[in-house]
Amino acid sequence: MPELPEVETTRRGLQPHAAGCRIVAVHVYDRRLRWPVPDSLPGKAVGRTIDRIDRRSKYLLFRLGDDSLLVHLGMTGSLRLWNSPPPRRPHDHIDIVLDSGATLRYHDPRRFGAMLWVPEPSAAHPLLASLGPEPLSPAFDADYLWRVTRRRMAAIKPALMDSRVVVGVGNIYANESLFRAGIRPTTAARRVSRRRLGRLVDEVRSTLTDAIAKGGSTLRDYVDSSGKPGYFQLDYFVYGRAGLPCRVCGSAIKSVRQAGRATSYCPRCQD
């Protein structure tokens, strides 16, 4: 599933080729995504110029003057740019044709993604309004995380994965950041000290930044490529390593389920 680093890499891959281009046609071949692609979307988008591509959480926002085109990749979605598009394959659902002659093609076998029209102010849109701060923004800091966790009965890991607290920290990155910060994922969020939360903020940032940096080598895959999107294999410390020896101390990595998700941790390095 595309996580924040993959979405950010998609943004960086497409931005230099799409920004400044005018949309000359939008072909919706199958509108049955997570929410139906609005019938009115092509009429609104055609003639608009893509000022830039922003990202909020895992949503891409194509800025088109006063409005935005929102794209979510769901579980299996990908967005590629073709200078001369090949014949459509199964699951190629939407083509956005640019005045440069290139085509942005949305492909999504499981159709859990979305393409919606978002009027300004986009931050007030129901999908975006209740989102917490971006993990790589200055708003996500130790004081903030300390403040929002004081009354939380929940454990620190589900708190970290709650998009109202901070966006874009998926299961892999929550597991890895907590290991790097030395915090047991099952600890009640409100019992974690400000100092340790500061360490956690730093580790969330560096874990995501490392993954985005790995994605840098796949940027070319977003243009003229039908290859699989780059899913970034970090050298995980705990994620997917239940029962294996900790890379730091050699203890067996433990696994539990929290809020329906697999949690892995080292019983010695994380307390």
Ligand SMILES: [Zn+2]
């Ligand atoms: Zn260990």
